[in-house]
Amino acid sequence: MFHFTSTPPLSLYVHIPWCVRKCPYCDFNSHEARAGIPETRYVDALLADLEQDLPAAWGRPVVSVFLGGGTPSLFAPESIERLLTGIRARLPVQPAAEITLEANPGTVDHERFRDFRAAGVNRLSIGIQSFQPALLERIGRIHNAREAIRAAAAAHAAGFDNFNLDLMFGLPGQTVRQALADLDTATGLEPPHLSWYELTIEPNTWFHRHPPALPEEDTLADLQDAGHRLLVSRGYRRYEVSAWARDDRTCRHNLNYWRFGDYLGIGAGAHGKLTEPARQTIVRSTRIRHPQHYLDALQNRSFVSGRVELAPPDAILEFVMNALRLDEGFTPELFTRHTGLPAGALEPGRQAALDAGLLEGVADTLRATRHGQRYLNELLQYWMSDARGN
Numbered sequence: 001m002f003h004f005t006s007t008p009p010l011s012l013y014v015h016i017p018w019c020v021r022k023c024p025y026c027d028f029n030s031h032e033a034r035a036g037i038p039e040t041r042y043v044d045a046l047l048a049d050l051e052q053d054l055p056a057a058w059g060r061p062v063v064s065v066f067l068g069g070g071t072p073s074l075f076a077p078e079s080i081e082r083l084l085t086g087i088r089a090r091l092p093v094q095p096a097a098e099i100t101l102e103a104n105p106g107t108v109d110h111e112r113f114r115d116f117r118a119a120g121v122n123r124l125s126i127g128i129q130s131f132q133p134a135l136l137e138r139i140g141r142i143h144n145a146r147e148a149i150r151a152a153a154a155a156h157a158a159g160f161d162n163f164n165l166d167l168m169f170g171l172p173g174q175t176v177r178q179a180l181a182d183l184d185t186a187t188g189l190e191p192p193h194l195s196w197y198e199l200t201i202e203p204n205t206w207f208h209r210h211p212p213a214l215p216e217e218d219t220l221a222d223l224q225d226a227g228h229r230l231l232v233s234r235g236y237r238r239y240e241v242s243a244w245a246r247d248d249r250t251c252r253h254n255l256n257y258w259r260f261g262d263y264l265g266i267g268a269g270a271h272g273k274l275t276e277p278a279r280q281t282i283v284r285s286t287r288i289r290h291p292q293h294y295l296d297a298l299q300n301r302s303f304v305s306g307r308v309e310l311a312p313p314d315a316i317l318e319f320v321m322n323a324l325r326l327d328e329g330f331t332p333e334l335f336t337r338h339t340g341l342p343a344g345a346l347e348p349g350r351q352a353a354l355d356a357g358l359l360e361g362v363a364d365t366l367r368a369t370r371h372g373q374r375y376l377n378e379l380l381q382y383w384m385s386d387a388r389g390n
């Protein structure tokens, strides 16, 4: 049984599901915008969708908003402004809330960034992936290296003091030298935040059907060690498996996910997670996935395709799956506050993982050891049997 005495911080995720072209590695809910984007209708749908969620989130301040995709930077700044104004009219978004918009090089310039900023966006997340021309082509990106560099420069020029660059490593045929060159170029652009993801081959992608030759395990390990050293030497601190920040400019929105905070999720295929203290429950909801079907739902305002209440073992597993990604780990107090469960509910997994050397207790914090970080799935196994009800 859950026993909540308060609710976790609340964020808002907004999904924008269109891209210029589908990348061969991408399994996000993103669709090629062949026949143009029905921006006005989509913003209408998003705001109507949000209204359905309001009663369950009544009065709770919103600490961050993330406009993700897809490629939200394809939307006109006027549409983003109408969306953000509509959100603020319906929800108490904190004045200092972090408001991020995902942008692709090749869809933006300095003027567009400036207009997004005027619309209320205060953080950009720019999908660069690599600066190597041959690799960019191999992974089907619509932009070249020069445009990637120009996008980062445009973020500075438009006055964004907070932005992220996404890079990937382990790309087809990528060498250690190429990966380090990417990090060197990226850090030279002085982003306050860097996400450095290992390429994963996901089902339902072109790369899954036509597997590329990826770097060997040894190359990957060398590449990661050297990459970590480079990033530390440039003043970045890793705070999550793939997330690096300078001057503590961590991503507040993602931190809220990793700490098992609450979030509303609106837009095609978006997920939400909401604690409802009045009913002592945690509800996960999913929106209709296909953009056209989602738009059609505007007629009868029923955007939700699924809703489930979490059982305590699921909440424990989901909490550790997220919080153990953080270098700082978590305190039992945070666990109790955000799951509504006593710290003892972490047993017997906690003790077994400590004994196995995958988890460590430092002061009142539990976190993955170096070994545990490397073998995170193995570490999570200690809580999995509970979630399966064994």
Ligand SMILES: C[S@@+](CC[C@H](N)C(=O)[O-])C[C@H]1O[C@@H](n2cnc3c(N)ncnc32)[C@H](O)[C@@H]1O
Residues within 6 Å of the ligand: 025, 026, 027, 028, 068, 069, 070, 071, 102, 103, 104, 105, 126, 127, 128, 129, 166, 167, 168, 197, 198, 199, 200, 201, 202
């Ligand atoms: C939802 S995507 C949106 C960003 C934006 N549309 C773009 O591609 O520039 C966010 C990030 O996830 C990462 N990503 C997507 N697919 C991935 C995969 N299969 N493996 C690793 N990282 C991936 C990429 O770095 C990408 O920038």
Ligand code: SF4
Residues within 6 Å of the ligand: 018, 019, 021, 022, 023, 026, 027, 028, 030, 069, 070, 071, 104, 127
């Ligand atoms: S641009 Fe981004 S969201 Fe769109 S397909 Fe490529 S990786 Fe996926």
